[in-house]
Amino acid sequence: MAQNIIRELEKTNSILGEMIHILKIIDAENSKIINTEGTKIKHKENNKQTQCCICLYAIKKEPHFLPCVHSFHITCIQKWLKQSNQCPICRSIVNA
Numbered sequence: 001m002a003q004n005i006i007r008e009l010e011k012t013n014s015i016l017g018e019m020i021h022i023l024k025i026i027d028a029e030n031s032k033i034i035n036t037e038g039t040k041i042k043h044k045e046n047n048k049q050t051q052c053c054i055c056l057y058a059i060k061k062e063p064h065f066l067p068c069v070h071s072f073h074i075t076c077i078q079k080w081l082k083q084s085n086q087c088p089i090c091r092s093i094v095n096a
Helices: 002-030 074-083
Strands: 031-036 039-044
Touching: none
Parallel strands: none
Antiparallel strands: 031 039
């Protein structure tokens, strides 16, 4: 009985390891971390937001994300973060 439990746990561990590996591959393909003046900004491919809330212009090139996943033009968010350490949309704290 104990051997059956050990075999089942080993199978489960193997499956979980494979799932973690697949998720890491997906994450690596869909996002990248860009370090801009000490602030981590995340870019993701599938952003639904099309307008920068700082300048109100459309985001035509790659949007840049804060850790809270709100996106902006990189120049807009750089200027904003020089004056405030909060996301302009949700006010979550952005650690530099």
